[in-house]
Each structure stands twice: as C-alpha cells, then as structure tokens.
Amino acid sequence: MTKKHFLEFIDNIDDKFIRETEEDLRKREEGAVRRRFPTSAMLGAAACAAAATIIGVTAVSYYRDRDAVLPNSGSASSSQDTVQSSGSEPQHTVPESGFTEIGSLSETANAEFSALRQNSTGKLDFSNAELTLPDITGDLYRLKVSPTPGMSTSEMLELFRKSVKHIFPNSTMTGDIDNYFWFRYSFMPYTDEYIERIQSGDIKLKQTLYDTSQNKNNSTTNNEYLLLDKNGAVVIRQGEYDPLFFSPYGDYKMTDSYILSGAAMPADGNEGVYKAAAFCEEYFSNIPSFTEFPIAKRMSAEVVSTDDGLYKVTLARSFNGVLFDALAVSPVIMPTGWPYTSEDPTYVRTDTASALVSEDGKLLYARIDSYNDILTPEGERIDSIISLERAVELAEQHVKFKREDLSVENVSLVYFDKCVSPYVSSYDSGAQPNWRFKVLGTDTRSGKSVWFYIYVDALDETVVIDTEFIEE
C-alpha cells in the first residue's frame, strides 16, 4: 500500500471516530470559552482575589512558577513573574455549589493558614505558597509551594500536609514528588454528605481533560474530574496533576473512596528511601481498616538492610497473585551510593504503586510501576526495555553529538519513569517509559559547570534533552 492509498483508506474509517473528534473539538472549545482569563497573569490575579476572599487574608502574591523571587527576600521581582494582588482586586463570584459547602474555613484554620503564609523566616517558608482557584467556577483548590533552598522533601511534605489539613480538615489527600521536587497535591474534600449524594445518584462524576501544564519542563495533559449535579452544574472539580498517577474514577463507580499514591524519589540517597517508605506507610496507616484488607494479604512495611549494603523497602505485596503485586516503594540502592555515575552504572530499581481503596478496605484500583514488569495497556508484558547501561551510553552519545564543547563528568539517574500499565497507558498519559538522567558537565570553552536533564526512551532508544543547559 502506498502512503496515498493508506490515507484514502483511513478516509473511510467509521463515522463514529469522526464524530468523536467533533465532540472533542467542541468540548475543548467550550472549555476555552469557560476560562475567561486567557493569560497566566490574569489567571493568577483572579485566583488570588478569590483566594484572598476565601482565606481571609488581605494581600497575597501569585507566582507563576517556582523560580519566582520570594517577596520577602529583598530581591527585585519581575513583573512578568509576579502579579501582586490585593483585597481590592475585583471579586469574582464563587458559585454557591461547591466551595461554600465544602470549603469553608474555620476561624482557627484561617488564622493558622495565614500565619503559615506569613512565616518567611524558617525553612517552612510559606510565603510563596498558593491557594488558587484557577477557574472562577471555584471548585478546584490547588495548593502548591516552591521549594526553598535547604528544604527537604519531608519538610515539603509536612508543609503540604499541614496546609491541606488546615484548609480541609476532613479531606483526603494524594500527593507525590516528582523529579524536580515539585510537589503536586490534589485533595478531595468529599464529605459524608457528598458521598451520600454520589451514591444516591444525586450528583455524578464526569471526567474531562484538564489542560494546565504545571511544570514547564514536564508538560502533561492532566485529568480533571467533575462532580455534576442533576442540572449539570459543577459541584466538585478535582484535578490530577501528574501523568504518573491517574485516577480511574472514570472507569469505576465513585464510592466513598480514597485515592492514595506514593512515589519513591531516592534523591536524598539512602535517606530518601526511608522517607518514601514512611510517606506511603503513613498514608495507608491512616485508614484503620487497611490492615484488615479483606482481599489482599496484610500490607506490611519492611526495611531490609542486607549484608552487602543493599537497602530494600517494601510496603506491601501480593494481591491474590494478580496485578496488585506491591503497594510499594522499593528502590534497591547499591553500596556505591548516590549518584550513579556513568563509569559505574549500577543497578537501581524504583517501584511505585498506588491504590484506590474504599473506606471499608475494598480494593477498587491498584497499579504498580516496576521497570521489571512493564505492561502494555492490554496487559502484555514488554520485554524490550533497554538497560540502564545502554541508556547511559545513549545519553552520553547524544550529549557528545549535541554539545561537542561539553565535557561530561557525571550522568546520574534521576529515575525510571514508567507510565505503561493496564490502567495507565502511555497513550493516555502521553508519556513513555524512559530513563531520566541529570547530566553534569563542564563547558570546555568557558570552564563553567553545566547541568541539564535528559531522557532516554526505554522502548525505542530516542534521546531527548529535556531542559535547557543551565550554568551553575
């Protein structure tokens, strides 16, 4: 068949697929119209105005990204990066459905949250945190904070946990840490009342695409879940901000469920493993019935230090021999320590997993990411993953080709990103399993140190420099 024939052939595909694109285009268009603030700056201003109203503070700042300058640091802030907003900004109507019912802050929480925001002296600097309502329908709450120098992942985690709990004391949270230490948090302020309404069919769940890219270096198409009442009005909107964690709500009937997720990021070296383990363990231990899980074997946490210096952390394992192999964070770190150099491409394995568990302990959803066990969306095993050694080799070749003037000193593995599973397909998430490295080198002309991220597709060996070259 020639290309021309192929295209003519595809011309005749079923009408329903063409209709699907028409519906997709229409939905996106409607979504674009609904977002009345076209620029991030305006969006931020609107969000701040709304946030200021909600949390009762009189002045807040919106930062477009984590590189923005802190207001209290004494540095000049760029007008492009920062939009100052105040209580005098135009107020935007927050619809009665949604926020007023689920998001009212207690006076104590309000005060504590304000105090957190204003504390810029300690490591837990909250001055650059955001509580935003990116859409004036007012149903999505997003809280994010930029890491300040010296802030560890556990401190960030603590910061988020505190913040979210302050705002929504009864909320259930999900969270993860990505390779940029960029915390994304989504939380579901589902109260009993909402759960009842969902179960009774009074409100229903709708899945849409949420087209906000949170990280300029890590563009993602995110998912958004809307709870709609019978009249189609949005009751709750929840965004999922990471392609690694994909809520299956679109496929499962929404019940009184928690979505839990944990990711291991051993970027702190061995210590990170424990932090990650603690992270998951704590979340799961928050569900009393979890340990009495009716259909899986008891979940347990174990940290094994073997004679040869390996550390292995496993939080859970085995679910009737089916997919739910682990609810785990199990990196194995070689005694050579961190980082992994290209000269010593030692083995590292990072597994992550998440589960959706109903309040009575029923497993609704589970997924595991293990680079040893990569599956297609149909559940077929993929065996053609390239090795870490090969990935390092490819990365180095690519760098050499792209930057002859760069002397590579270190290629350290950031993580192995696997987004293929029966539940989360690479096609859905737009991501492929890949080895992600941080490359450190020296510009031989200027003598300056340079670093950047690079990733190597684990299936087809495509190499892409993922960020700009950054001079240290």
Next chain:
Amino acid sequence: MEDSEIVRLFRERDETALTEVSRKYGRFCRSIAEKILKSYTDSEECVNDAYMKAWESIPPADPKILSAYLGRITKNLALNRLKAERTEKRGGVQTAMSFDELDDCVSGSDSTENAAETKEMLAAVNDFLGGLPKKSRLLFVYRYWHYYSTTELAAHFMMSEHNVTVALSRIRKRLKAYLRKRGYDI
C-alpha cells in the same frame, strides 16, 4: 438542536437546516478545511460549498451521524480544491501534506486489493481503532483523517512533539502488527 431534527429540516427543504448546521458544525467543518487548505478564506468557501452539497444530497441521503457526513463532504471538497491548485505543478496533495512517518508503516507497493478485501481490512482497522484508548484514537484520527501536524497535535493534547511522534509511531506499529495477525499487510 438534535441531528435528527436538523436532518428533518433538510428533508422538508427548510433552509433553517443550513443555519442550524452552520451553528452546530460550522467550526468543525472549518477546522477540517483549514487543516488542508491553510487558508481561512478558502476554507470558508469550502465549508459553504459543503453545506450546499449537503442540501443537494439530503434527501435522499439520510446521514446517521451528521457531523461525520458533513466532515467527509468538507474534506473531499477541500482535497479536490487543493488538488486542482497543485496537482499539475507540484505533484498533488501528497506534496502539500507530508506524511513521511508512514514510510515505516506502509509497504509502498501499489498492489490493489479487491473491494471485498478492502472492506474486510477496513473493518479490521475500525476494530483496532475501537480498541485503542480514546486519546490514542483521537491522536490517530486527528493525524491521518484531519491531517493535523505533530505540532498542532502537541498543542491540542498538551504533549511534547516528541511524545506525539512516539505515540503515533507506536500506534502505527501496533496497527501494522494487528493487521498482519489477521493476514493483511499494508
């Protein structure tokens, strides 16, 4: 207005049908034409021609999926228009729209299947597309039916171009394998 209602207006020769079609599917049709013609004015004309074609063809035609029916008319008109403009001097539509990536998918031989085989193979392709995750399917259809560029797809799906390219490549590979399993080769 529901499609069935619009089709009824067509059948009753009520010109409101054209207004309704324009309101409901105008942007969709224009989007199809623009991807091919790269010209707003030409696309507008093309879409208007498509409405006329629809007016002339319904009845007797009784489209079950109006969006697809109009989309097909628009696309054919746009391709014909492009062909008329470029065929002789530049070698046709293929020159205007590059699908180099298909080199790894199609054999390139001009072997023509008979009508029955083509129909069966098309059914297999439809099955394949139906089994894809929605996003993959949309990617494929936007690329090879609507002729979106990878850049446009990347913007549309908030993906990197690299991801789009790789995702499409995998879909093609899977399609090829799927068809081979069933005794077809493309």
